[in-house]
Amino acid sequence: MTKPIILEHNVETNEVIEREMTNAEYAEYQKQQEAIAKGAELQAEAEAKKLAATAKLEALGLTADDLKALGF
Numbered sequence: 001m002t003k004p005i006i007l008e009h010n011v012e013t014n015e016v017i018e019r020e021m022t023n024a025e026y027a028e029y030q031k032q033q034e035a036i037a038k039g040a041e042l043q044a045e046a047e048a049k050k051l052a053a054t055a056k057l058e059a060l061g062l063t064a065d066d067l068k069a070l071g072f
Contacts, residue, residue, distance in 0.1 A: 004029060 003021040010017075021029060054072050062070075 003026045005018050006021055006025070008017045008019065009015070050072065054067060057067060057070070057072070
């Protein structure tokens with residue numbers, strides 16, 4: 001598998017260099033991608049829990065205004 005490409009721009013000479021990430025850069029890139037994926041997963045889980053809680057409260061007879069007052 002090829003590693004992602006990095007563009008380096010020297011503003012003094014206006015030279016642009018395309019190169020593959022080094023092993024260290026690629027390892028850090030992978031860590032960042034995993035963190036992003038984990039964050040999205042946690043956010044989806046939180047949203048699902050919020051929807052489930054809202055549905056339970058509505059089943060108890062709370063109105064939309066009651067839920068809004070509770071912060072839902």
